[in-house]
Amino acid sequence: MNPLTDFSFILALMFAITGAIWLLNIIWRLLEKYVTTVSQIGETRRRLKGVVEFSKVFFLLMLIVYAFALQSFRIPSGSMLPTLEIGDFILVNQYQYAIRIPILNKKVIDVNEPDYGDVMVFRFPKDETENYIKRVVGLPGDSVVYENKKISINGQLVAQNVVGDYVIESGPNRKTQTKLLSVSLESGESYQILHDERQNSRTFIF
Template sequence: MNFALILFLLLLVSGVLWALDRFVASKRRSVGARTPWWVEYGASFFPVILVVFCLRSFVVEPFRIPSGSMIPTLLVGDFILVNKWTYGIRLPVINKKIIDVNEPQRGDVMVFRFPGDPSLDYIKRVVGLPGDKVEYFDKKLTINGQPVPQNAAGDYLHTDRLYYSPSFVEKLGNVEHRIIVENAAPAYVSQVTKYPFQENCTYTNRGLSCTVPAGHYFMMGDNRDGSFDSRGWGFVPEKNIVGKAFYIWFNSSDLKRIGSFQ
């Protein structure tokens, strides 16, 4: 369900009621007469809905992490904030950019509309920019022929299932972040769907190599063997960008997780 569309329709209805009451009905109403309840409540909600709509559309939007694809950076149940203006000002509902601000950078954690179903919001890390050649062979990431720096960071404990995964500190652009890799998982991409510009990618039993088309981005989860991402469903077009994730504002299981992240 498109919450932005629902909020826009509520704003439209309450705004019409507020305007009719303010400029038409109130002038025709006799002194002392009560305002109809449906007009009173509808009009009174308009300022609140307007503030929420503007904040959510142009400033920050809250999201909840539903899967483990971004472990260890983001956990299931994390409530995060997404900066809606850092990649440009976009019209609500249709998500069309009208003002340029910044472009996504390697290492950013980005929320976007899933290319296969734009009604779904996904969150992954920006790995490849337009024109980049991204290679992921034998679970090692290379961009434009340069291996991405990666250092061992000990084992990561999955507290929900009580097992360990090897973790590494990876540096994409100016961003250092942790990733986890499962040694037992295969190096090849096990799930691939048909997607635009698929001819830009070559798959082998060791991984894949892709050249990112203009106006698109290559995304990967920090849980490298537990993420269905650009390796399997292709590139994210610029028009699908929602915003940059930057802050965990709540997690009912661990309040210590509240704060910013890389």
């Protein structure tokens, strides 16, 4: 995993551990109240008072962050290789582009506009219960051409930085397309997005 996905996994793990400690503290209190024969329970809990208090604060803070600011995802496929590997955990800022009312998901005010290279998580248009992750390659008004694994934006070839070698396994009947798309994006809120692993990737305009 890369540092970002390692960090998000550690946060999720700490969230689970501190929640478990808080729950254990509640159980200890119940035992102290109803089980008089267990004499060492109170002493043990007093020794761990600092850990318990830290766990309470951390658990509540992370609960608020996860509920209203960040959302964690696990990468299920190799579509974003080599940037994101299968099984990586990532944290997504839910308010990167707009402030929304929690739960209702109603936009209140715009904050930022998507830019070239942004990695976005979005709901699949045909099935909103399924999340997709892709990278922004085209902005409103752009003319995007993807041919022979190369991207041109407004007639300019986009340079690609190779970060490493990797192997993609595909089915025996899968055909490789040399020219995938040529599209002009309308002005307004139209964005072209692709996977990093573009040989076997689908593209979306939204």
